Amino acid sequence: MLPILFKIGPLTVHTYGLMMAIGVAAGLLFIYVQAKKAGLDAPRLLDAAFYTVIVSLIGAKLILFIGNMSYYVGNPKELFNLARSGGVFQGGLAFGVIFAFLYFWKKKIPTWPAADIVGAALALGHGFGRIGCFSAGCCYGSACSASLPWAVTFKSPYAHSLTGIPLNTPLYPVQLFEAALNFLNFAILFIILKKKKFDGQVFSFYIINYSIIRFITEYFR
Secondary structure, eight states, X not given: OOSEXXXXXXXXXXXXXXXXXXXXXXXXXXXXXXXXXXXXXXHHHHHHHHHHHHHHHHHHHHHHHHHTHHHHHXXXXXXXXXXXXXXXXXXXXXXXXHHHHHHHXXXXXXXXXXXXXXHHHHHHHHHHHHHHHHHHTOSOOXXXXXXXXXXXXXXXXXXXXXXXXXXXXXXXXXXXXXXXXHHHHHHHHHHHHHHOSSTTXXXXXXXXXXXXXXXXXXXXX
C-alpha cells in the first residue's frame, strides 16, 4: 500500500487520485473511440461524459456526507478528508446516470447507443479506481486468517489517519477483488458491445453485473 506516490517540493501526488485520473482518462478514450466507430457525435458524447464525471464525483461525496452527517457535524475538520475521498460509488452512479440521460435528451444524443458505450467505460474506469482505493486503504476488507495467500497487512499510519483502516492485521484485499472483477466486467461488456442484439443491452448488463460484483464483495468488506 502506498497512499502517497511521490512528492516534488510542495506537490504531493496521491496514488488514489492518480489511479482515478488514469481510470477517467481510459474511460474517456474508450468512449471517444467507440463513439466514432458507432457513428455517434464523438466530441459531443465526450463532453457529456466529462460533465457526468464531475456530477458523479459531487454525488458520491454528497451521499457519503449524508450517510455520515452526524460524524462530520461533530468533526468538521474531517470535511477536508471528505473532499479528498472518492465518496460512495452508488451515489455517484445514480447522480451520473440521471444527469447523463438528461444531457443526452437535451443535446439530442441517441440515449441507449451512447449508454452502451458509457456502461463499458464505467467498468474500465472503476477497475483503476479500486486499485487506487487499495493504495489509500479505504473501503478495506474484514479480518481474515494470516495463512491465506491473499491476506494483506497494512502498516501506513497516514492511511490509518485518513480511513481508520486497522494496521498490522491480516485483511481481505477486497478492493483488489473488486478491481479484478470490474476489469472482467469490462471485457464481458466489450464483447457484448460488439455483438449486441439491441440498444441498451450493454448498459443493462453493466447494471446487472456490477450489482452481482458488489453483492459478492460486500461479504468480504
